[in-house]
Amino acid sequence: MSIDLGYIAIVFVVSIFSVILHELMHGVTAYLLGDQTAKMSGRLTLNPLKHIDPVMSIIVPVCLALIGAPVFGGAKPVPINTRNLKGGEWGFALVAIAGPLTNIILSFIFFLIGHFTGVFYGESFGGVICSTGMFLNMGFALFNIIPIPPLDGSRVLYALAPDGVKTFMQNMERYGLIVIYAMIFMLGSGLAVYFMNGEKAILTAFYWIIGIR
16 A cells, blocks of 8 residues: 555644644633633644644554545543633533534635645645545544544533533543544444434535535
8 A cells, every 4th residue: 555645744734723722712712702721731832742642643544544434533631620700501502513623624725725736636635635634524524523522512402402412421521532532433324324314415505605516
């Protein structure tokens, strides 16, 4: 199997850039809602060393790129003190949504650049960058909205779920990362279908926004 080092380098750079903005927006949103924990922890920064997780930010995205699978990943969660947030659980849900929403916006920006410059429709280095940036950020958003603690989707579910479900999720919190890693390695084909269908739906929405039905 030949390895396209240029493509792997693009995945690496775009992954780092994307997870930094994802986590930064969690922290900024929490700060705007009254919680300074992220700021006091030094997480309101573009310094990648403060945000990247060696496994989820680098190893997982690069390995997925190597095997040609949909690329996704994550970063170290920004510390949040929910007692300081305006809006309680709904405030926490807004903080959680800020991360995946940032990735969707980044994906849309890559889409707009790729579409309106025409680089999507030819074989160019710029086209690879825009395509990778678009799909990688879609993957980050789709991965993080899965409702398993500590992923962002679980934070939204907290605001909507009955007390029994909340208690179960709180008990599951300590095992969340183990469940996530197990899910990645044991449900590979199922996750691939989820990501491919999700990316197709988002791409259809992007074309709809610019008036292409």
